[in-house]
Amino acid sequence: MSAETPARIVEADVAVIGLGPVGALISNLLAHSGLTVVALDREPDIMQVPRGVGIDGEIMRAMQSLGLAHELEPFLKVFRGAQYLDAEGAVVATRPPANPEGEQGWPDRYNVHQPEFEAVLRTALRKDPRVTELVQHEVTDVTNTAAGVQVTATDLRDGSPVVVSARYAVGSDGGRSITRRAIGATYEDYGLNQPWIVADFVVTEDADVPPINTHYADPVSPAIYIHVVRDIRRFEFRARPDEDLEAAIAPENIWQRVSRWISPADATLVRGAVYTHRSLVVDAWRQGNILLAGDAAHQTPPFLGQGLCTGVRDAMSLAWRLRDVLHRGAPDALLDSYGAERSAHARHFITTATELGSQLTKPTKEAIDSLNSRIGREGRGTTPRLGPGLFDDANGGGYRAPQPRTAEGRLLDDVVGYEFALLLDAEAAAGLTADERARIESGPLRLVVADGPGAAWLADQQTIAAIVRPDRYLYGVYRGLDEVRDAVRALEESLAPQAAVAAS
Incomplete structure (x- = not known):
């Protein structure tokens, strides 16, 4: 060329x-x-x-x-649970299998x-x-x-x-x-720089492997087993200090490493690789x-x-x-x-x-449970909040929103699409004037009058309304209709200030 x-x-x-x-x-x-x-x-x-x-x-x-x-x-395979073993093989902590339908609707x-x-x-x-x-x-x-x-x-x-x-x-x-x-x-580095040997296999029905994801403690080289989907399984091993990483992923060395679980008679090695785990933003x-x-x-x-x-x-x-x-x-x-x-x-x-x-070298139940709760796993703890941005900081904004169903069984996102949603209880919705309702419905919000599980969730929060962003994080939750009016106006001004000024 x-x-x-x-x-x-x-x-x-x-x-x-x-x-x-x-x-x-x-x-x-x-x-x-x-x-x-x-x-x-x-x-x-x-x-x-x-x-x-x-x-x-x-x-x-x-x-x-x-x-x-x-x-x-x-x-997909719905998560079946996980266990954390200490160096002696005793289970010190577990995670339960996923519920058929969690707060996200899945x-x-x-x-x-x-x-x-x-x-x-x-x-x-x-x-x-x-x-x-x-x-x-x-x-x-x-x-x-x-x-x-x-x-x-x-x-x-x-x-x-x-x-x-x-x-x-x-x-x-x-x-x-x-x-x-x-x-x-440039990256801000939070100090992790660990090479891990990762090996993926296709296993037969005869393979004697754990039925759930398992973390094996070891003071030098902890291991993780993952039941991926169907007949695909993964083993991950933290590389030992000064280990020859190129040699570590040679097939004969991978088979030696996994010999306590599987052999070529009941599994096929798909791929071995070295992943260097880092923590960077x-x-x-x-x-x-x-x-x-x-x-x-x-x-x-x-x-x-x-x-x-x-x-x-x-x-x-x-x-x-x-x-x-x-x-x-x-x-x-x-x-x-x-x-x-x-x-x-x-x-x-x-x-x-x-x-x-x-924690994988020497896990304890308290440490594992505490860290999982920091991201709100399995209903324990609270999901993390977004950094400063477009939400009502004073009224519960910035947290992940649930996805309740309507009384007819439809999931909220199927009603509103990839848009902002105003979930409003029936009594509050009846308090809107015709002009207010028309303005809301012509703006960036999709108005949903809560019924069924959606109404129950609002009542549970002791609120009458929630504004949910398109990325499914809360803009805010509100206890009074005047607060809702103020929030709608503030959101409109943030998203389209010229149109908001013209409308008011």
């Missing part, structure tokens, strides 16, 4: 760099919200290697927002084979005419311009140059993110019209099973903001609250996971 070959120009509302699970999800959410997307990735297709193995009910709500939850369900925890999760997202992307997928394209530069963003890439099939012109760009391009380097963001999530998400913004140790989940939360938090800025008159400053909220939230999971990992 000649150096003079003119670059192919592709235009879109948003360029998404990196089409792993976070990039694929945010591309779907943006297109679902009516934006045009160019999605770029260096690889020709999904990487068919096991990586993430856990998602939760919150992530199923994200898939529900796209109408993809039921397409994903057949590939089981609280699943095991998943990440390539299958990604395949559901990619299939949906390829059906959407608003998405231009540029695979086998290596991004070489990302630059803010007067009009938005310019992404420069090379088509790896023939070496031809491509330039994507967009209003915004989202870098979801992993731990080696060129987008992060382009905006000069970027110091800047945005520069101009370029934003970061997923592993480009943070790296999470796997001990809580929250790495993939944390990236999906980024996508849910960012997509509606981009939609509202680009299509609904919201101020560009709305995007600043994305990084402030997500940074603190991700940091909570990352530091908790790091502490949990440190």
Whole structure:
């Protein structure tokens, strides 16, 4: 290809760099919200290697927002529980299996084979005419311009140059993110730097392996066994000090390591790899019209099973903001609250996971239970709050919202879509004037008069109303109708200040 070959120009509302699970999800959410997307990735297709193995009910709500939850369900296994063993093999702590339907409207925890999760997202992307997928394209530069963003890439099939012109760009391009380097963001390091040997197997019915996820304590090299899905199993071993990592993943050495559980007679080794677990969060999530998400913004140790989940939360938090800025008159400053909220939230999971990992050499029930409760697991403790951002701090905002059903059995998100929701009890709804109701229904909120479990949840909270954001976090909960009126007005002014002023 000649150096003079003119670059192919592709235009879109948003360029998404990196089409792993976070990039694929945010591309779907943006297109679902009516934006045009160019999605770029260096690889020709999904990487068919096991990586993430856990998602939760919150992530199923994200898939529900796209109408993809039921397409994903057949590939999932509802979490069956976990146990933590000490060095002598005694069980010191456990986690129960997931309930059939948790507060998010789905089981609280699943095991998943990440390539299958990604395949559901990619299939949906390829059906959407608003998405231009540029695979086998290596991004070489990302630059803010007067009009938005310019992404420069090379088509790896023939070496031809491509330039994507967009209003915004989202870098979801992993731990080696060129987008992060382009905006000069650096990681804040929370001190973890541990190599682990990870081996994935397909087992036969004769394999004598635990029925649930198991953490094995060892003062030098703790191990984790994960019952992934179907016949896929994973073993993870913390590398011993000064261990030869290249030799450690040789098949004969992996088989020796797992010999107390399985052998070549009852299992097939799919892959051995070294994963270096780190605990990192970027110091800047945005520069101009370029934003970061997923592993480009943070790296999470796997001990809580929250790495993939944390990236999906980024996508849910960012997509509606981009939609509202680009299509609904919201101020560009709305995007600043994305990084402030997500940074603190991700940091909570990352530091908790790091502490949990440190317990695996010598676990105690008190320490394990305490750390799991820090993220509100299995109904214990409280889920973490977002960092400062777009919610009513004085009225319970910033926490994850439940997803109650209506009296007819419909889940709340199916009623409101990927929008703000005002869940209001019947008596309060009757107190709205016709003008107030009309104004609410013409604005950013979807009004839902609570009945059935939704009404019961409001009563349980001793409130009459809750405003739920599109990313399923609470904007606020309210005890009086005047408080609701003030909150609606404040939200309208934050999302579309000129329209709010005109309306009032």
